[in-house]
Structures are given as C-alpha cells and as structure tokens.
Amino acid sequence: MLVRDTAYVLKKVLFKETSLILNVLSRSGGLQSFMVKGALRPKSPFLGVIEFLNEIEIHYYKKENTTLYTLNKAELIKDHFSLTLYPDVLMEIGELVQYTRRNIPYNEPVPALYQSFSFLLRGVGDKKENKALLYYFLTLLQEMGLPLKISKHCICGNAERSYFDPENGSFGCSRCRKGIFVGEKMADDLTALAGHRGKEIEISSTEKAGYMEILKEYLKYHK
Numbered sequence: 001m002l003v004r005d006t007a008y009v010l011k012k013v014l015f016k017e018t019s020l021i022l023n024v025l026s027r028s029g030g031l032q033s034f035m036v037k038g039a040l041r042p043k044s045p046f047l048g049v050i051e052f053l054n055e056i057e058i059h060y061y062k063k064e065n066t067t068l069y070t071l072n073k074a075e076l077i078k079d080h081f082s083l084t085l086y087p088d089v090l091m092e093i094g095e096l097v098q099y100t101r102r103n104i105p106y107n108e109p110v111p112a113l114y115q116s117f118s119f120l121l122r123g124v125g126d127k128k129e130n131k132a133l134l135y136y137f138l139t140l141l142q143e144m145g146l147p148l149k150i151s152k153h154c155i156c157g158n159a160e161r162s163y164f165d166p167e168n169g170s171f172g173c174s175r176c177r178k179g180i181f182v183g184e185k186m187a188d189d190l191t192a193l194a195g196h197r198g199k200e201i202e203i204s205s206t207e208k209a210g211y212m213e214i215l216k217e218y219l220k221y222h223k
C-alpha cells in the first residue's frame with residue numbers, strides 16, 4: 001500500500017556509503033525510521049530535501065513484518081533554514097528532539113505531539129519561541145505519561161502556588177514548601193499554556209530558561 005504523509009526530519013544517520021537512515025515525526029505514523037537509498041549520490045532527488053527540521057511530504061510502501069520502510073520519494077514543503085539565525089533556540093529544539101526520540105515509542109501515531117511540533121516551528125518564526133518551546137515540552141511530558149498535575153490550588157487548598165514538586169509534578173504553596181521554589185508566575189504561565197490560553201500571557205527568555213530547567217529536573221526524576 002502506498003502511503004503519502006507529511007513529516008518533520010529529526011535525524012539522519014549514514015548507512016553504508018551513500019545511503020541514510022532517516023528519523024522523522026510524521027502526521028499519521030508518529031516517530032518512524034526510513035531507509036533512503038542513494039541519498040548522498042550527487043544527483044539524488046533527496047539532496048537538500050531531507051535536512052534537519054524540514055517539513056516534507058513522504059511516499060513509501062507499507063509492508064508487513066517490517067518497520068524500516070524504504071523512502072520512495074520526498075518533497076520539500078517548508079524548510080526551517082531561518083532557524084540558523086537563532087542558534088540558542090535551535091539548540092533547545094535539538095534537545096527536545098532528543099528527548100522525543102528517546103522517550104516516545106516508534107511507529108505509533110502521536111497526533112498531539114505532531115501538532116505541537118508544528119506549533120513549535122511556527123512559533124519560532126512568529127517570535128513566540130518561549131511559549132512554543134514550553135508548550136511542546138508540556139505536550140511531550142503528557143505523551144510520555146508524565147503530565148504535570150496542574151491544579152488551581154496547592155493540595156492543602158491554599159491558592160498560592162510558588163513551589164514545584166519534581167517528585168509528582170505538582171505545584172504547591174509556601175506553607176507546605178514541597179519541592180523547589182519557583183515563584184508564582186511559573187504555575188500561572190504553565191496553567192495558561194496547558195489550557196490553550198497562551199495568548200493571554202507573556203513569557204520572557206529568562207523565565208523560559210528557568211522553567212525549562214525545572215521541567216528537565218522533573219524529567220530526570222522520572223527517567
């Protein structure tokens with residue numbers, strides 16, 4: 001069966017002399033690996049198409065008893081070459097891509113993650129990279145079965161939430177003092193993002209860097 005799908009290029013690994021194993025996040029297949037034969041030959045139609053973060057249309061034949069398909073054709077939909085202007089953001093996307101490749105099962109559709117990844121790349125173009133990075137991280141944690149436990153109150157009922165507990169992924173008050181002090185804005189910002197109300201908030205680069213570190217701590221605690 002011929003499959004046409006759209007996908008983001010996540011990684012390429014050299015295979016033999018001129019071929020590649022390609023890692024993508026696709027709309028209908030989730031994380032997938034493809035054999036791309038002759039990808040590095042001088043006249044290969046894949047040259048320049050299968051580059052990191054490019055959005056591409058892929059064609060392949062689905063067969064039984066294998067999960068490593070051969071890529072028949074790939075066409076560029078959109079490159080993200082402009083990201084090279086933002087090396088810091090590119091590095092953070094690279095890190096989130098690594099977490100994704102390590103923690104999400106292959107060959108299972110993950111539509112929420114695919115959509116969130118496209119928001120991420122679009123968000124960087126629209127200068128909303130701080131919210132876009134955090135939103136993708138929250139979606140990734142959700143897909144990994146580690147969703148943050150976002151509630152409007154501390155477990156004691158207090159409305160103040162200035163601590164984050166990396167043990168269970170919840171926010172709490174300064175009376176209970178469980179976990180790391182993060183200030184009240186982090187819980188408010190992440191609550192808004194998780195509730196698709198990102199438009200109502202602003203997150204600075206410094207705040208974003210702080211939140212990312214805390215979320216990485218949470219991830220480390222559980223992986």
Ligand SMILES: [Zn+2]
Nearest residue numbers: 154156173176
């Ligand atoms: Zn409390």
